[in-house]
Amino acid sequence: MRTILHASVPVHVVVLLGALLLFHEAAYAHGIRVFAYTSGPEIIVEGKFSSGRATINSKVKVFSDKSGKLLVEGRTGKDGVFTFARPRTGPDEGLKIVLVAGEGHQAQWTMTPEDLNEEPMVAEPAPAPAESSPEQPAPVPAAPPVKAAGTPPAQAIDTSALAELVSRSVAREIAPLKRMMMEEMNRGPSMTEIIGGIGWLVGIAGLLAALGALKKK
Amino acid sequence: MYRQKENTITILISALAFLVVAIPVSALAHFGMLIPDKNIVTQENRTAGLTLSFSHPFAGIGMDMAKPARFFVDLDGRKTDLAATLKPATVMDHKAWQTSYRFKRPGVYIFGVEPQPYWEPAEDTFIIHYTKTEIAAFGADEDWDRPVGLKTEIIPLLRPFGNYGGNAFVGKVLMDGKPVPGAEVEVEFYNRGNRLSAPSEYHVTQVIKADNEGIFTFTCPAAGWWGFAALSEADFKLKGPDGKDKDVELGAVLWIYLDNWPTAK
Numbered sequence: 001m002r003t004i005l006h007a008s009v010p011v012h013v014v015v016l017l018g019a020l021l022l023f024h025e026a027a028y029a030h031g032i033r034v035f036a037y038t039s040g041p042e043i044i045v046e047g048k049f050s051s052g053r054a055t056i057n058s059k060v061k062v063f064s065d066k067s068g069k070l071l072v073e074g075r076t077g078k079d080g081v082f083t084f085a086r087p088r089t090g091p092d093e094g095l096k097i098v099l100v101a102g103e104g105h106q107a108q109w110t111m112t113p114e115d116l117n118e119e120p121m122v123a124e125p126a127p128a129p130a131e132s133s134p135e136q137p138a139p140v141p142a143a144p145p146v147k148a149a150g151t152p153p154a155q156a157i158d159t160s161a162l163a164e165l166v167s168r169s170v171a172r173e174i175a176p177l178k179r180m181m182m183e184e185m186n187r188g189p190s191m192t193e194i195i196g197g198i199g200w201l202v203g204i205a206g207l208l209a210a211l212g213a214l215k216k217k
Numbered sequence: 218m219y220r221q222k223e224n225t226i227t228i229l230i231s232a233l234a235f236l237v238v239a240i241p242v243s244a245l246a247h248f249g250m251l252i253p254d255k256n257i258v259t260q261e262n263r264t265a266g267l268t269l270s271f272s273h274p275f276a277g278i279g280m281d282m283a284k285p286a287r288f289f290v291d292l293d294g295r296k297t298d299l300a301a302t303l304k305p306a307t308v309m310d311h312k313a314w315q316t317s318y319r320f321k322r323p324g325v326y327i328f329g330v331e332p333q334p335y336w337e338p339a340e341d342t343f344i345i346h347y348t349k350t351e352i353a354a355f356g357a358d359e360d361w362d363r364p365v366g367l368k369t370e371i372i373p374l375l376r377p378f379g380n381y382g383g384n385a386f387v388g389k390v391l392m393d394g395k396p397v398p399g400a401e402v403e404v405e406f407y408n409r410g411n412r413l414s415a416p417s418e419y420h421v422t423q424v425i426k427a428d429n430e431g432i433f434t435f436t437c438p439a440a441g442w443w444g445f446a447a448l449s450e451a452d453f454k455l456k457g458p459d460g461k462d463k464d465v466e467l468g469a470v471l472w473i474y475l476d477n478w479p480t481a482k
Contacts, residue, residue: 031356033323033355033356033357035322035323035355037321037322050356050358052359107356109260109355110260115321
C-alpha cells in the first residue's frame with residue numbers, strides 16, 4: 001500500500017488541487033450586475049456575475065427610492081432571476097433594486113418612474129426583420145400606445161401585436177441560452193477534466209509499473 | 218548668374234506652386250465619423266447623443282453629409298433602425314446629423330452607419346465609409362467583437378471601451394465577412410476644436426497594414442477619439458455625375474475613445 005502511495009502524486013499536491021477545484025467558480029465572482037424591467041404586472045430582476053454566470057439563490061431587496069422603505073424581498077432562482085408583482089408607486093417614485101450575491105458582493109439598479117410607467121416590451125422597437133421600420137425607439141417612448149398603470153394588461157391585443165410580443169419574449173429568453181452555448185463551445189477543458197485526464201495517466205503508469213514488476217519475477 | 222529680381226520671382230512662383238501641390242485638401246483623409254458624447258453609459262445618465270458626419274478629423278475640415286442610407290443600433294444581434302430619429306446638425310461648418318439614444322438595459326450597443334455614396338471629384342471616385350462605434354451600458358461587456366454584417370467592417374480585438382491613451386488598439390478587417398490580408402488602414406485622431414497642429418502632412422493620417430489574417434495593431438499615443446479606416450476598392454462601379462462608371466472606395470471605419478490615465482486622488 002505505502003509503495004503505491006509514494007508512486008502517485010504527493011498528498012499536499014492533491015490537497016492543493018482539490019482546493020483549486022473548490023475555488024474555481026469563486027475566482028470569477030469579482031463583480032455582479034443586476035438589471036430589472038417591467039413585464040406586464042410583474043417586475044423581472046436578472047442578476048449576473050461579471051463572468052456572465054447567473055447569481056443563483058441570491059437575495060434581492062426592493063426599496064422605494066423616494067421613502068427608502070423596503071417594499072419587497074426575495075431570492076433569485078437557479079437562473080439568477082427573481083420575479084415579483086409590481087408594487088404600486090407614485091408618479092415620481094422609482095424603485096431601487098439591490099442584489100446581494102456571493103461573499104457580500106452587491107449591486108443595484110434603479111427603475112425610474114419613466115421605466116415603471118413605460119412598458120419596455122412594447123416601446124422597444126421590433127427585432128431584425130423590421131430594419132426598415134419607421135418605428136421610433138427611445139428616447140421618445142413613441143408609437144405604440146403605452147397603457148396607463150391602472151389598465152389591466154389583458155385587454156384586447158390584436159394578433160400582430162401579440163405575435164410581436166411573443167417573438168420578442170422568445171428572443172430575450174433565448175439570448176442567454178445562446179450565450180451559454182457559445183461560452184460552452186469556447187471554453188477549454190475544465191479543471192476537473194484536466195485532473196481527470198492526469199488521473200488516467202497516473203493510473204496507466206501504475207498499471208504498467210505493476211506489470212513490469214510482475215514480469216521481473 | 219541670375220539677376221536678383223528674376224530669382225525672387227522664380228522662388229515666389231515655385232513656393233506658391235509647391236504650396237498648391239503640397240497640401241491639397243483632397244489629399245487629406247476622408248473619414249466617416251460617428252461620435253457619441255460618451256462611450257460608457259451608467260445609471261446616473263442613461264442617454265447619449267450621437268453625431269454623424271463626413272470630415273477630415275485632424276484637419277478639422279468638413280464635407281456635407283447627405284442623410285445616411287442606413288443608421289442602426291445592434292444589441293445582441295438585433296438591429297433597430299434609427300434613421301428616422303436623425304436631425305440635421307452642423308459639424309466643421311458642414312451638413313451633418315445627430316440623434317439622442319436612451320439606453321434601457323445592460324449591453325454592448327454597436328451603432329452603424331451606411332452613408333449614401335459621396336462623390337469626390339478630386340479623386341474621380343465615390344466614397345462609402347461604413348462607420349461604427351460601440352457604447353457599453355450599465356456594466357455589460359459581452360460580445361464586443363461581434364460583426365454587425367456591414368459590407369466591410371473592423372472587428373475590435375482590443376475591447377473598444379475602458380481604455381487609456383497609450384494603449385495599443387488591435388483590430389481585424391473584414392470584407393463580406395471574411396478577413397482581408399494586408400488591408401491598409403488609415404488612422405486619424407479627432408482634433409476637436411482644431412487645437413493641435415501636426416509636424417508634417419504625413420502626421421495627419423497615419424497608416425498601418427494588416428497581416429495575413431487581416432489583423433493590425435496600432436498604439437494610440439494620446440487620449441481622445443481615434444478613427445481607424447480600412448480602405449479598399451469596391452468590386453462594383455457607380456455612375457458618376459457625367460454618366461460614366463466610376464470607381465468606389467469602400468471604408469470600414471471604427472471609432473474608439475481612450476481616456477486619460479487617472480491622476481492620483
